[in-house]
Amino acid sequence: MRPVSYSRVADVATAIGTVAADPGSAFLAGGTTEVDLQRIHVSRSRRLVDINDLPLRQIEELPGGGVRIGALARMSDVAQALPIRRRFPMISQALLLGASPQLRNMASIGGNLMQRVRCGYFRDVVAPCNKREPRTGCSALHGVNRGHAVLGTSEHCIATHPSDVGVAFMALDAVVLTQGPGGQRQIAIDDFYLVPGDRPDREHPLAHGELVVAIEVPPTPMASTSLYLKVRDRESYEFALASAAVAISLHDGTIDDVRLALGGIATKPWRARRAESVLTGAPATPETFTSAAEAELADAIGHGMNDFKIELARRTVVRALRMVTGDPQLHDGMAEGLLSEDGSGPADGSGPADGSGS
Template identity: 65%
Template sequence: MRPVSYARATAPAEAVAAVAADPGGAYLAGGTTAVDLLRQNVLRHDRLVDIGDLPLAGIEETPAGGLRIGALTRMSDAAAHPLVRERFPLIAEALELGASPQLRAMATMGGNLLQRVRCAYYRDAVSPCNKREPGTGCSALGGINRGHAILGTSEHCIATHPSDLAVALTALDARVHTLRGAGERSFHIDDFLLPPGDTPHIENPLEHGELITAIEVPDTPTARTSRYLKIRDRASYEFALTAVAATLRLENGRISGVRLALGGVATTPWRARHAERLLLGAAAEPGVFDEAARAELAEARTTPMNAFKAELARRAVVRVLRTLAATPEGQA
């Protein structure tokens, strides 16, 4: 591991100024991913600015009925918060399925959104990887890619986005609030997590030194009837082969409200808008769920190793929608 200097910030503006002024600077929050990547020489920061003491933790209601979650709120605290569990159960479930208890007690909500991909070629610090060293190629395209993406891919990268939380936030149209030297900014979650395209090394629109301060989840009435389903190789701490964040509301047996996002199958959390359009107003029946899932996954670009993910995702969508449709709270 290369030598790294360390500083502790006491105010958000101070932290932003310190990192922005140093091209090799970066933030240290929970450190559950960054420290590992520094040790592996994947990340090559020269200076870490510890933001753990900044007043950016906590959860509060917004005037419009949503929730504002501080970026330094621990995953475990957010998952256990009564308002999160009551109004957005899919967020609580995504957090609890997203890491081990030890990691959830350290990792922060903002840091979770910025965690780096789990592609082995990115993390070995040796293989050609366009995310780590732009222009060198994507080793996963012709390599071992069983766990890689089938949606949102490009010829430059097929790594899946690793965050479970981000999938739930995508289904809920969350916003990410930031602070930079020029002031505050806000991004819709769809505009914050960027697909690889021709620039896979650019994963978000943050300027160097820009700091996530909060995540805002708007009031979403259908979210009270919601689930996060995660399918993985083992039940203990593991990343998703496929995941589904869903909300559902029925009126007289027909779907009056639905949100769907997929994880584990795409380069960013995948909002299943095509499936949503097909489902809205339709009868809440397994055949309808299946048709919508198949339509959403029709554009999947698979490899021989990960082709199973399309079928797995289809079944997961049907399963979670059937579960929600049978929930009394979803009936109007």
């Protein structure tokens, strides 16, 4: 047994000051990840500062069509909020596909973005893990790595970031608002997540005691017809093997603008900028979509058991683009297969795996 102290605070300044003053302390929001990590001795925080009473649950419409989401807004509330459903359906879909209803009612938006990786070696205190204990090695590189990343990896870590809504925020150029001992900051979502490099223990650029207070999503008119496609081993309560958040603007069959981000295949929510470059100004055809997917995955690296993810990600990108553009050849149950019958990788004819109905 390790002694852990607990305190509850009611204002942001007190929360920041309390955590910043103690290197062994941590914020506690919904607790759906932190409590688990405490139980298995991965998190060794000596003091938990409960921030659930902080006034950070608002969902506010911003001038011009953007939205500001308080960091403590619950996933379920954000998914059902009218401004989100109307203007940014990919956010709502990602949240509804992200967890069980019980977890969505507890987990906060800020906590979701800050959640730790689901690598089994990270959560096994006996196994070497550079993310948990730097310079000890990465067990996943030559171990059980079916669910691990193929983009943004390094020789020190190949763990996949698990957030679904983080992928949608990445596609929409969201901004993370923080407050800490050094004052307030605005961090672009792409800068908020760090690739592992030689420091996989550093996942965010946040200082100790720096608190995520809100997420702002700028106006993106084409996002009103966006979607989030999630491919997983089962239809509910499962992490993505591959996912795509996409919004697109068409004119006479040509792509004027596009936003595309990928999940389940990278060490951070992955903005598919190579694919966007191929798509912009090109005809909205399956051939274009395939070329875009291949360009984005050109540098993908598999590590044995997760080799199939490269092809799965390609198919997921193509499927998502065909869906959002209303491809008439896509009908219920009639699209090309994404996963083989044994779930080991992609193969034609296995039926749909779009992750709907969580």
